[in-house]
Amino acid sequence: MWEYTDKVKYHFLNPKNVGKIDNPDGVGEVGSLACGDALRLFFKLDDQGKIADVKFQTFGCASAIASSSALTEMIKGLTLEEAGRISNQDIADFLGGLPKEKMHCSVMGRDALQKAIANYRGQPEKKRDGEIVCECFGITDKEIERGIMENNLSSIEAVTDYLKAGGGCGQCHERIQEIIDSLTGRESASVKQPGQLTNLKKIKMIEETLEREIRPTLKKDGGDIELVDVDGNQVLVKLQGTCATCQASQTTLKFYVEQKLQELVTPELVVKEVK
Amino acid sequence: MEKIVYMDNNATTRVDPKVVEEMMPFYSQFYGNPSSMYSFAGIAGNKLKKARAKVAALIGAQPEEIIFTSCGTESDSTAIYSALNSNPEKKHIITTRVEHSAIKNLFESLSRKGYKVTFVPVDKMGRLDLDTLYNSLDDHTAVVSVMWANNESGVTFPIEEIARVVKKRGIIFHTDAVQAIGKIPVDVNMAEVDMLSVSGHKIHAPKGVGALYVRKGTKFSPFLIGGHQENGRRGGTENVASIIGFGKAAELAAHHLAQMQTQVSFLRDKLERGLLKHIPHAKVNGDPKMRLPNTTNIGFDYVEGEAILLMLNELGICASSGSACTSGSLEPSHVLRAMGVPFTSAHGSIRFSLSRYSTEHEIDEVIEKVPPIINRLREISPFWADTENLEKGYCSAQ
Numbered sequence: 259m260w261e262y263t264d265k266v267k268y269h270f271l272n273p274k275n276v277g278k279i280d281n282p283d284g285v286g287e288v289g290s291l292a293c294g295d296a297l298r299l300f301f302k303l304d305d306q307g308k309i310a311d312v313k314f315q316t317f318g319c320a321s322a323i324a325s326s327s328a329l330t331e332m333i334k335g336l337t338l339e340e341a342g343r344i345s346n347q348d349i350a351d352f353l354g355g356l357p358k359e360k361m362h363c364s365v366m367g368r369d370a371l372q373k374a375i376a377n378y379r380g381q382p383e384k385k386r387d388g389e390i391v392c393e394c395f396g397i398t399d400k401e402i403e404r405g406i407m408e409n410n411l412s413s414i415e416a417v418t419d420y421l422k423a424g425g426g427c428g429q430c431h432e433r434i435q436e437i438i439d440s441l442t443g444r445e446s447a448s449v450k451q452p453g454q455l456t457n458l459k460k461i462k463m464i465e466e467t468l469e470r471e472i473r474p475t476l477k478k479d480g481g482d483i484e485l486v487d488v489d490g491n492q493v494l495v496k497l498q499g500t501c502a503t504c505q506a507s508q509t510t511l512k513f514y515v516e517q518k519l520q521e522l523v524t525p526e527l528v529v530k531e532v533k
Numbered sequence: 534m535e536k537i538v539y540m541d542n543n544a545t546t547r548v549d550p551k552v553v554e555e556m557m558p559f560y561s562q563f564y565g566n567p568s569s570m571y572s573f574a575g576i577a578g579n580k581l582k583k584a585r586a587k588v589a590a591l592i593g594a595q596p597e598e599i600i601f602t603s604c605g606t607e608s609d610s611t612a613i614y615s616a617l618n619s620n621p622e623k624k625h626i627i628t629t630r631v632e633h634s635a636i637k638n639l640f641e642s643l644s645r646k647g648y649k650v651t652f653v654p655v656d657k658m659g660r661l662d663l664d665t666l667y668n669s670l671d672d673h674t675a676v677v678s679v680m681w682a683n684n685e686s687g688v689t690f691p692i693e694e695i696a697r698v699v700k701k702r703g704i705i706f707h708t709d710a711v712q713a714i715g716k717i718p719v720d721v722n723m724a725e726v727d728m729l730s731v732s733g734h735k736i737h738a739p740k741g742v743g744a745l746y747v748r749k750g751t752k753f754s755p756f757l758i759g760g761h762q763e764n765g766r767r768g769g770t771e772n773v774a775s776i777i778g779f780g781k782a783a784e785l786a787a788h789h790l791a792q793m794q795t796q797v798s799f800l801r802d803k804l805e806r807g808l809l810k811h812i813p814h815a816k817v818n819g820d821p822k823m824r825l826p827n828t829t830n831i832g833f834d835y836v837e838g839e840a841i842l843l844m845l846n847e848l849g850i851c852a853s854s855g856s857a858c859t860s861g862s863l864e865p866s867h868v869l870r871a872m873g874v875p876f877t878s879a880h881g882s883i884r885f886s887l888s889r890y891s892t893e894h895e896i897d898e899v900i901e902k903v904p905p906i907i908n909r910l911r912e913i914s915p916f917w918a919d920t921e922n923l924e925k926g927y928c929s930a931q
Contacts, residue, residue: 260843260846267843270840270843271844271847273913276912276913278918287915291835291876291877291880291916292876294837294856294857294864294865294876294880295837296915296916297915298915315913315914315915315918316913316914316915317835317836317837317913317914317915317916317917318837318840319837319838319839319840319843319856320839320840320843322837322840323840323913394864425864426864
């Protein structure tokens with residue numbers, strides 16, 4: 259059974275801006291028949307440099323068509339600078355979310371747009387950066403690195419969902435894992451040097467870790483956490499939602515929140531709850 | 534739910550109301566455990582015996598050669614592990630590249646455990662490369678497993694001949710006949726198979742019941758070890774009502790077998806002709822001569838299967854696709870790839886599978902509804918635009 263939002267279904271069944279533009283200002287094309295999906299995006303600018311018209315042609319599943327249609331609706335009337343800032347997550351959000359194994363459809367939209375903008379600016383077709391890792395879908399190590407950084411991916415499965423890499427024969431799984439390890443390893447190696455952490459940097463990293471790692475996990479169980487203050491190495495937090503009344507919340511604080519912060523920021527941190 | 538046009542009978546089938554009728558008393562009325570001693574339980578036990586005879590009769594077997602299981606997959610696993618246990622010193626196993634995942638993934642898992650596996654290829658029409666199969670038989674081969682009929686293409690393999698050759702070498706032969714029974718004649722007196730897997734829900738019995746035929750005299754070791762049920766060959770209290778339903782369904786399947794070759798086959802051919810006539814750049818996948826009477830698998834170039842299915846779904850038409858997006862991976866079905874179906878059409882392949890319940894009215898409806906869907910998706914597709922330009926003699930932009 260399909261788990262598409264009504265908005266995905268709407269854009270699939272009633273796609274906007276299908277077709278091509280003769281003499282477009284920019285054209286971008288990604289994907290191929292072999293890959294199972296492909297998108298060709300055309301746009302024309304008005305005299306103020308805003309996107310006046312945009313059209314697409316897509317070969318692919320329902321979410322690929324819906325993502326393309328959504329993208330065209332999102333960028334109409336924008337300048338190229340504004341349009342260029344649209345991320346794949348923005349496209350997915352516009353559609354009310356995509357099933358995780360379909361996230362690559364939104365990535366395809368973003369990539370086609372970037373290509374079309376580069377095409378308009380007369381930038382030469384970018385040479386593929388890096389070495390091919392996934393032979394089945396022709397994805398390079400640099401592309402995988404970028405996808406991991408942009409979407410905070412931490413597993414091979416997630417890399418496949420977003421980038422398709424590793425979704426074919428599976429022979430590149432080891433290499434993808436290495437890339438994931440090297441990136442997460444590099445991150446923690448760079449932060450695990452005490453002394454280099456200024457207070458400001460430390461607070462920033464605590465905030466980031468809470469935002470990116472901890473809050474999403476707690477939210478899955480209906481809980482949440484708020485940073486109240488940082489005093490030296492003491493991190494003062496307030497538990498919210500179901501966490502506030504949960505009997506196991508102290509365990510969560512010590513064994514999850516504190517450990518995560520120690521791992522990703524600095525090992526000296528102690529987490530304290532303020533009521 | 535509005536009216537459904539169900540064209541996905543290779544996935545599962547409607548339970549025949551006569552089957553349900555037969556099953557119902559064995560839930561709340563005669564709920565005894567067939568293993569119990571009193572005559573109240575004997576009512577279930579006797580009915581179970583009759584069901585066994587009916588399933589056996591459908592494939593020309595003796596009742597005691599039938600072991601009831603929970604599904605086709607369990608039957609397959611039971612057969613293969615039993616064959617391996619009977620020949621612990623043999624480490625070579627043979628199957629085809631187009632098996633159902635119940636066999637495919639099992640053999641891949643065995644390959645990771647150190648077994649040497651030969652996956653026999655098929656040709657463009659989906660026909661098995663028999664020379665490769667026969668040449669790969671050797672003294673270390675523990676078991677050969679070849680499906681009787683393919684679930685995606687409907688192509689059937691010459692099981693009688695293969696069984697003869699494999700048996701001559703003294704090697705255990707198993708066939709997954711889940712898609713074959715009830716659609717074409719399957720007779721273990723003609724085909725010298727040692728073991729044969731079947732499933733209830735493909736022949737209008739409920740889901741959750743299957744059977745394994747084990748020829749008398751074949752060495753056997755159970756997969757589920759437990760009680761003395763099934764003559765000690767499969768532990769676990771019997772799924773009484775479902776087995777009774779399976780028995781009734783087998784009886785009905787035997788009764789309707791001729792109808793599959795005439796009425797159902799006629800409707801399938803009509804559907805196929807109708808779609809090919811109205812849709813250019815479409816092609817049947819699989820050997821039209823050696824095929825199940827109810828199945829057609831058609832590749833529509835330059836469009837993607839999941840998109841087609843979702844549009845069909847809007848119209849209440851149920852079918853399935855071998856496209857990447859529906860295969861659970863990012864690559865199109867292993868069956869179509871093994872057949873060398875080009876990517877242009879593999880991603881856009883749709884399987885329609887009929888049953889004795891399919892009506893001419895439904896076929897007409899599908900013939901009417903599918904072409905506009907393909908047209909619509911092709912109008913969106915960049916490759917279709919390119920094709921049109923090429924055909925018009927234009928050179929496409931790139």
